[in-house]
Amino acid sequence: MIKPYLYIEKSPGKGRGVYTSQRIPAGTRIETSPVLVLSYDDTEKVDKTFLHNYIFLWGKKETKSCVALGFCSVYNHAYEPNCEYEMDFKEETMSIITRRAIKKGEELFINYNGDVEDDSPVWFDVKKAKKKV
Numbered sequence: 001m002i003k004p005y006l007y008i009e010k011s012p013g014k015g016r017g018v019y020t021s022q023r024i025p026a027g028t029r030i031e032t033s034p035v036l037v038l039s040y041d042d043t044e045k046v047d048k049t050f051l052h053n054y055i056f057l058w059g060k061k062e063t064k065s066c067v068a069l070g071f072c073s074v075y076n077h078a079y080e081p082n083c084e085y086e087m088d089f090k091e092e093t094m095s096i097i098t099r100r101a102i103k104k105g106e107e108l109f110i111n112y113n114g115d116v117e118d119d120s121p122v123w124f125d126v127k128k129a130k131k132k133v
Contacts, residue, residue: 002031002070006108017076017107024102030083032095033070040064057114059089068094078109079119085110 005024011017024030037058038046043065046055054073058066066087067073072094075083082102086095099116102108111118 002033006030006071008071008074011076011107014076016074017109018071018074019105019107020102021104023104024098026098026100028098030096030098030108031070031072032093033068033072035066035068035072035087035092035094037092038065038067056085056087056094058087066092066094072096075108075110077112079111081109081111081116082106083108083110084116085114 003024005020005022007019007021008016009019020030035056035058038055040063043055043063046052046065051067055065055067056073058064072085075085075096082100083096083098086097087093088095096108096110098108113119
């Protein structure tokens, strides 16, 4: 379920992003969406396509991936995100939870590394760094 105050809009320099039309308190579960789980073989195939940018590693050993329905695959990345995501492998769902109070009109971010404190470079930052060399 996606809260009715969430919407998608262009995000400067990032394509689309998820925003809110109202203030959201810290610790609010703003979305719980089903996921489509992809096998290891399907993950290998999808990794070679544009969809690579929209899938999440899945499972305790991260040998699979998933396509999150709802807005989950549209949240942009930040190393200090205002939201975090939670995966329920049994129920095959993904939830987005606010880490702090969110202002009306603010864009919502998650850390693509999975751990909100993990600041290791994500794939597109690695690509940018290689281009600069």
